[in-house]
Amino acid sequence: MNRALALVQSDAEAVLAGRTASLAALRGQHLFISGGTGFLGTWLLELVKVLNERHDFGLRVTVFSRNARAFASRWPHLGSVKWAAFLEGDIRYFSDLPRDVRYIIHAAALTDRRLFASQPGAVAETNSVGTLRLLRAANLLEDLQKFVLLSSGLVYGAQPWEQPQIDENFAGPLRCNEVNAVYAESKRFAEVVAQCAISESKLPVVTLRPFAFVGPYQSLQLPWAVTDFIRDSLNGGPIRIMGDGATVRSIMYASDYAFWVLAALAGGRARETYNVGSPEPIDLRARAGLITQYFSPVPEIRTRVGQVGHDRNRLVPSVAKAATELGLQVTVPLPEAIQRTITWHRHQQSS
Amino acid sequence: MSKLKVAILGTGNIGTDLLIKVLRSPVLECVLFAGRNLASPGMTKASLLGVTVSAKGLQGIVDRGAEIALVFDATSAEDHHKHAPVFARLGIKAVDLTPAKVGRMCVPAVNLAECLDLPNVNMITCGGQASIPLAYAIARANPSVEYIETISSIASRSAGPATRINLDEYLQTTENGLQLFAACERTKAILNLNPAQPCVHMQTTVMAKVPHPDLQATRAKVADMVARIRHYVPGYQLLLEPIVESGRLVTMVRVDGLGDYLPKYAGNLDIINCAAIAYAEAFARRAP
Amino acid sequence: MPTAHPHITVCDATLRDGSHAYSHQITLEQVRAYATASEAAGFAFVEVGHGNGLGASSLQVGESLVPEREMLRAAAGCLRRSKLSVHVIPGFATIKREIVNALEDGVALFRIGCHCTEADITQRHISYVRSVGRETWGVLMMSHMASKEVLLEESRKMQSYGAQGIVLMDSAGAYLPQDVSAKIGLLAEKLEVPVGFHAHNNLGLSIANSLAALEAGARIVDGTAKGFGAGAGNAPLELLAAVLQRQGYPTGIELYPALDAAELAAKLFAGSLPDSTGITIVSGLAGVFSAFSKPVQRAAKQLGVDPRDVFFELGRRKVVGGQEDLIIEVADELARRASSQPPARPRP
Structure with a gap:
């Protein structure tokens, strides 16, 4: 077996080991995943694969995505399994769901930062209308048990520098009169649309607000700090940090992310909102250091390469609610997460 | 035998469900699925099924009036009051699924035969x-x-x-x-x-x-x-x-x-649609 | 030092909820006699009519002996300080057929109710009553079946339609005091309009729950003389009057006349006053509408099944008020099961 796939499989097995009881509600169910071929969607399929093949879950999955066919042939270990069906389409024109679907994960959205700049209108439309369409279709199901909406940690607006973490009740400043706001605002609108469905039709929606992640299957072409740093390190460096490297994030490994989403699907309380991510803050400089240590020679990290006065900011969730209500925790520490991600990319490059 | 050419006006849940029933019918043919919202899920569904759609609402029916023998009106009572005279002028039989009560109330199991010649029938509730x-x-x-x-x-x-x-x-x-x-x-x-x-x-x-x-x-x-x-x-x-x-x-x-x-x-919604189809099929079978 | 308590509006639902306990056979003489006593006691509102409200006289939930307009006019003629109120459930009552007449007959307050998750069906009726300048409240029935968040959302809908008060009904008598505190507490905190509670006594908690509601911020409570009402009955007004006086809540009620009204009700409705029985207890445990009590007993007797089994089955099916027709079906099904199979295992 391909070493990259083996790595992912062992991660999926590890995160599920001893924790399948909390997912028992999903046994024998039909799950629909919109955007099921993205980073999260792929990991969800990896976990379902282990649940079905090792734990006899009998879970059926319908994956809806713009590039379902390409995905299925690119990753045949997921694309050719009996328990998954792949539907190709545009979520903006979604019409109806398979009748026996009882669980839905709505992950379809435009999340590429480059698109926020080049096609902000498409981002606004896809992320809002797509949610509206899927909720409308969900309203025609016989016995919907749970609808998990993937929102974003960005809906909170700016986190004050002096506040270590933000919980689900936090509301920071957010400006809607600038195009940069399109992603956050599209997700905020998606959340309101879900609240409308809850109020009008009592749909059992659980809203998740994911923060930052790393792991196999994540494209290195996305202009995010972690993926940038890994890509630049794989290319021999250097890593360039515009400011002083004090910007703070927290990063969760993909297998934890996927498990948290499944756990929220199985056990999250309808109408509730949960942060999803790591509660451990780490600044940009330290993240870069975590990455470069796995390379030899160690790539150089250059700071303050940009204009003076580059913003410092912080985005770190409190995940106390998910921990108390759903018993969730981070199982893969960040150094290991980064190491495994780098190893996966190396396997990919060599295969 | 050629099928009776019908149109559906109203692309909401009722209209879309009617469409599926018409497509299955051996004696009815949907020549137009008309409404106002080209982006509605019903319109999307109809397009995917290869049905001709129009977002021009009533005008869509008028434009193709000559080839339509019967129209199912699945809009609203208020709209049907406006639509009914137009259907009458075009000589299109109207099967009204709204509570507009323009035409005779029809329950196929009870009074189908006496309703077949009427220009407008109402499916009650x-x-x-x-x-x-x-x-x-x-x-x-x-x-x-x-x-x-x-x-x-x-x-x-x-x-x-x-x-x-x-x-x-x-x-x-x-x-x-x-x-x-x-x-x-x-x-x-x-x-x-x-x-x-x-x-x-x-x-x-x-x-x-x-x-x-x-x-x-x-x-x-x-x-x-x-x-x-x-x-x-x-x-x-x-x-x-x-x-x-x-x-x-x-x-x-x-x-x-x-x-x-x-x-x-949703048997409540299905039964009114089944009744409308039963009426249209009976008319189609009898139509020369 | 006790803090100053706010004024509490006490609603006397004897001639409405009691209708259930009397198989809707309340006479005009009883209406006049009791309404006069209630007026003397100083209850803020006197609710009159069929147990299920305006337009509910039917084979489904029982026919009233006296046409509702006659009952309303008879009561209106006896009231001065106290105001006449009615219960209205869209789906039974319509604006044209009933509300318009009731306005004419002197009804001062329309309490528009629905199953606790269906507030949007009250929009037209609440708006209409407001538009003609009469007072209207929203009533969420069977409120034990929804979470406090859902109840808040539904209450806000009614508030947005123009409701000037929101009452949670414990129609099944299924609440425990901590449920009351949590639900009423949230509504009292978040709503602009006064919040009320309507208790049933299936689990013997009607007074305790009413008090819990007031302590959680409710400004309205319902009760009936001697608890005369559906199932195990309501919060007895004479006890409420006493407890509220003891707690120092101003209500405008005069104690002796309130006690006298209860004595009068005991005479007027002798033989039909509520009693705690195995059936009413099971009804509360199963969370079934209290007014199902009599029809369940009738159907169980006719079809030879245990009425307690009928209640548990109805609870399992999550029936709502107004679905009384399902009683016959459930009893029939249980009877068939019993005849073709060994007796069903007792349910919890």
Whole structure:
């Protein structure tokens, strides 16, 4: 077996080991995943694969995505399994769901930062209308048990520098009169649309607000700090940090992310909102250091390469609610997460 | 034999479910699916199914008036009042699924034959399609029915915003239908919305006050009526055959939907669509 | 030192909820006699009519002996300080057929109710009553079946339609005091309009729950003389009057006349006053509408099944008020099961 796939499989097995009881509600169910071929969607399929093949879950999955066919042939270990069906389409024109679907994960959205700049209108439309369409279709199901909406940690607006973490009740400043706001605002609108469905039709929606992640299957072409740093390190460096490297994030490994989403699907309380991510803050400089240590020679990290006065900011969730209500925790520490991600990319490059 | 060319006006849940039923019909052909919202899920579905769609609403029907023999109007009562004269002018038969009551009330199991020549027929209400035939059967078996009452319980989720805001009109229209078909002056309709999950299937009860009920005859008439309805509403089933309880003559049915576009629990929406299709098919079979 | 308590509006629902306990056979003489006594006691509102409200006289939930307009006019003629109120459930009552008449007959307050998750069906009726300048409240029935968040959302809908008060009904008598505190507490905190509670006594908690509601911020409570009402009855007004006086809540009620009104009700409705029985207890445990009590017993007797089994089955099916027709079906099904199979195992 391909070493990259083996790595992912062992991660999926590890995160599920001893924790399948909390997912028992999903046994024998039909799950629909919109955007099921993205980073999260792929990991969800990896976990379902282990649940079905090792734990006899009998879970059926319908994956809806713009590039379902390409995905299925690119990753045949997921694309050719009996328990998954792949539907190709545009979520903006979604019409109806398979009748026996009882669980839905709505992950379809435009999340590429480059698109926020080049096609902000498409981002606004896809992320809002797509949610509206899927909720409308969900309203025609016989016995919907749970609808998990993937929102974003960005809906909170700016986190004050002096506040270590933000919980689900936090509301920071957010400006809607600038195009940069399109992603956050599209997700905020998606959340309101879900609240409308809850109020009008009592749909059992659980809203998740994911923060930052790393792991196999994540494209290195996305202009995010972690993926940038890994890509630049794989290319021999250097890593360039515009400011002083004090910007703070927290990063969760993909297998934890996927498990948290499944756990929220199985056990999250309808109408509730949960942060999803790591509660451990780490600044940009330290993240870069975590990455470069796995390379030899160690790539150089250059700071303050940009204009003076580059913003410092912080985005770190409190995940106390998910921990108390759903018993969730981070199982893969960040150094290991980064190491495994780098190893996966190396396997990919060599295969 | 060529199929009868029909159009559907209104691309909401009712119109879309009708479309699926028309596409399955051996005698009907949908030549146009018209509404105002080209982006509605119904329009998307119709396009995917290869049906000609129009977002020009009534004008879409007018533009192709010459080739359309019958139109199902699944818009609203207010709109049907505007549409009806246009259909009449174009010589298009109208099957009205709104509570506009422009044309004669039609329950296929009861008065199909006498409605076939009319230019506009009204399908009353979902509760009416379920309860009126039972009331009619009870009235046929018992000459002196003093009072008839019908209670329908439907899943909350099968009652859309229009139904919810128009409960009073629903009750009034259903009561009028009962009066007409059961030839009974005093009637009452009651509607319950039940939010239970999984969604409850539609149930309709008919209760009657009859001085000396002929239970045997009532049972025979009701059984016969249920069999007739099942020809066009396969999910229509007798749950409680007529009994006398606390001085009330009571019978109860459950209506499972076909699950075409609408979910199976929405028997209330399915039955009115099945009735409309039964009418159109009968007309198609008779049309020269 | 006790803090100053706010004024509490006490609603006397004897001639409405009691209708259930009396198989809707309350006479005009009883209406006049009791309404006069209630007026003397100083209850803020006197609710009159069929147990299920305007337009509910039917084979489904029982026919009233006296046409509702006659009852309303008879009561209106006896009231001066106390105001006449009615219960209205869309789906039974319509604006044209009933509300318009009731306005004419002197009804001062329309309490528009629905199953606790269906507030949007009250929009037209609440708006209409407001538009003609009469007072209207929203009533969420069977409120034990929804979470406090859902109840808040539904209450806000009614508030937005123009409701000037929101009452949670414990129609099944299923609440424990901590449920009351949580639900009423949230509503009292978040709503602009006064919040009320309507208790049933299936689990013997009607007074305790009413008090919990007031302590959680409710400004309205319902009760009936001697608890005369559906199932195990309501919060007895004479006890409420005493407890509220003891707690120092101003209500405008005069104690002795309130006690006298209860004595009068005991005479007027002798033989039909509520009693705690195995059936009413099971009804509360199963969370079934209290008014199902009599029809369940009738159907169980006719079809030879245990009425307690009928209640548990109805609870399992999550029936709502107005679905009384399902009683016969359930009893019939249980009877068939019993005849073709060994007796069903007792349910919890």
